[in-house]
Amino acid sequence: xxxxxxxxxGLIALLLVYSRRRRQRNEPPLDNGIIPxxxxxxxxxxxxxxxxxxxxxxxxxxxxxxVAGKYVTVLLDSNSYETVLKDEDCLDATGYAKLxxxxxxxxxxxxxxxxxxxxxxxxxxxxxxxxxLRNSMHNNLQLLLTSPEAGxxxxxxxxxxLFSFCYSLLFRAAYLTVFGEHNNAELTEIxxxxxxxxxxxxxxxxxTQNKEETKVANSAQGRLWELLTPPSADRNxxxxxxxxxxxxxxxxxxxxxxxxxxxxxxxxxxTQGNAGPAAFWVVGFLxxxxxxxxxxxxxxxxxxxxxxxxRDKHTPVFDSVLxxxxxxxAAALITREVMQDTKISxxxxxxxxxxxxDRLCVFPFLSPQxxxxxxxxxxxxxxxxxxxxxxxxxxxxxxxxxxVKYSIMPWGTGENKCPGRDFAISAIKEFVxxxxxxxxxxxxxxxxxxxxxxxxxxxxxxxxxxxxxxRYRKRS
Ligand code: HEM
Numbered sequence: 001x002x003x004x005x006x007x008x009x010g011l012i013a014l015l016l017v018y019s020r021r022r023r024q025r026n027e028p029p030l031d032n033g034i035i036p037x038x039x040x041x042x043x044x045x046x047x048x049x050x051x052x053x054x055x056x057x058x059x060x061x062x063x064x065x066x067v068a069g070k071y072v073t074v075l076l077d078s079n080s081y082e083t084v085l086k087d088e089d090c091l092d093a094t095g096y097a098k099l100x101x102x103x104x105x106x107x108x109x110x111x112x113x114x115x116x117x118x119x120x121x122x123x124x125x126x127x128x129x130x131x132x133l134r135n136s137m138h139n140n141l142q143l144l145l146t147s148p149e150a151g152x153x154x155x156x157x158x159x160x161x162l163f164s165f166c167y168s169l170l171f172r173a174a175y176l177t178v179f180g181e182h183n184n185a186e187l188t189e190i191x192x193x194x195x196x197x198x199x200x201x202x203x204x205x206x207x208t209q210n211k212e213e214t215k216v217a218n219s220a221q222g223r224l225w226e227l228l229t230p231p232s233a234d235r236n237x238x239x240x241x242x243x244x245x246x247x248x249x250x251x252x253x254x255x256x257x258x259x260x261x262x263x264x265x266x267x268x269x270x271t272q273g274n275a276g277p278a279a280f281w282v283v284g285f286l287x288x289x290x291x292x293x294x295x296x297x298x299x300x301x302x303x304x305x306x307x308x309x310x311r312d313k314h315t316p317v318f319d320s321v322l323x324x325x326x327x328x329x330a331a332a333l334i335t336r337e338v339m340q341d342t343k344i345s346x347x348x349x350x351x352x353x354x355x356x357x358d359r360l361c362v363f364p365f366l367s368p369q370x371x372x373x374x375x376x377x378x379x380x381x382x383x384x385x386x387x388x389x390x391x392x393x394x395x396x397x398x399x400x401x402x403x404v405k406y407s408i409m410p411w412g413t414g415e416n417k418c419p420g421r422d423f424a425i426s427a428i429k430e431f432v433x434x435x436x437x438x439x440x441x442x443x444x445x446x447x448x449x450x451x452x453x454x455x456x457x458x459x460x461x462x463x464x465x466x467x468x469x470x471r472y473r474k475r476s
Pocket of ligand 1: 125
């Protein structure tokens with residue numbers, strides 16, 4: 001009996017080893033990892049930045065790794081991203097987006113088309129739409145800061161974690177702006193359920209949540225589906241909001257009420273999941289770098305008299321601080337499905353073959369953002385990194401003596417750039433300026449910047465492990 005089992009196990013092991021994929025001519029270097037099928041899944045999920053840095057040191061700017069039965073080619077030459085990702089016929093964004101929708105949001109949108117979603121978002125979050133959103137964001141922030149229920153309008157010092165302070169306030173203001181009116185109690189509940197859900201998002205995406213976590217995710221999701229009411233709209237109205245036009249599109253596609261609610265949660269995450277954490281990192285870096293805080297404060301005073309649209313054009317110091325913050329903390333992994341055997345050409349002229357059914361990822365966080373050839377001391381927060389001496393924007397970043405086209409890519413690249421980026425920038429700026437003008441903010445004794453939650457590499461803005469303790473007081 002023992003010998004039969006041992007023989008069987010031996011045979012399975014041999015089969016797994018011999019059926020392992022081998023590198024073929026002109027393919028990127030292949031790294032299967034030690035464990036058959038699982039490959040590098042555990043290391044990848046634990047800290048993608050560390051794992052991919054190790055692979056880059058071993059193989060260079062392009063390599064293929066086995067991750068839970070899937071072969072993923074990772075491209076880390078940022079000069080090639082734009083050209084390579086242009087081929088949308090061979091490298092498709094839809095399939096992977098649908099897979100994540102199913103795994104995270106239990107959502108099935110058979111006709112999902114990222115291109116038309118991006119166009120819809122562009123129409124509403126840029127140009128004239130942006131001016132309206134910016135005004136509305138300003139008013140909603142003021143409303144929250146003065147409403148007695150929000151509890152911020154009181155004299156005397158209060159303590160809080162900076163992450164929770166920034167995320168809750170920005171989330172609520174942006175929710176009122178994009179999703180419309182809600183009473184304060186509901187708004188607070190939506191925020192709290194969203195945070196419970198968002199904390200588990202990386203695990204849901206990887207399918208590594210345990211029973212207890214599945215329960216928490218289901219209960220948060222269920223409550224959010226109840227709370228997020230799809231907006232109604234007159235079918236013939238011309239000026240639909242972004243959300244109204246999205247829901248109308250789902251209805252025309254024949255999606256039922258349940259699917260519409262699930263899709264609302266997806267959109268809640270797309271529009272609210274990144275700006276709050278970004279605002280936290282900006283304010284956190286300012287509080288822990290007094291010279292940067294001083295420079296931003298001086299700039300705010302000098303532009304305070306201008307209307308927001310005009311003001312936003314004259315804030316080079318803040319703009320540099322924001323870029324530097326995003327360089328250090330924006331870490332989306334951009335993923336495409338390889339639809340057919342194809343060949344990609346990199347900026348150094350090398351060509352590589354990709355196999356149908358694999359995935360291709362680019363990771364702007366590692367390259368260009370943390371590339372030591374492009375950014376000296378890349379781990380450090382240097383607030384003037386994106387400023388010239390004459391206070392204009394610095395754009396001349398070099399690699400191997402040649403100017404790089406993009407020194408950071410927090411919004412993605414090419415056609416697929418985040419369509420909400422102008423709104424996100426203006427919301428973060430409005431938020432930071434408002435709290436620096438209206439509050440005294442201080443670090444609590446011994447408070448230091450928390451480290452990064454490494455499981456979130458790949459999912460947009462990073463989040464801290466723990467929080468940064470602050471005290472604040474509304475100025476009279
Ligand atoms: C700091 C804040 C934000 C960051 C760093 C960020 C970053 C990104 C990135 C990297 C992508 C993916 C590009 C790709 O897959 O190629 C994306 C997509 C997108 N973002 Fe943002 N984003 C932010 C805030 C926002 C906001 C505030 C909105 C809207 C109000 C928004 C709306 C969208 C939409 C609609 C998409 C496209 C999703 C799709 O393809 O279906 N984003 N964003």
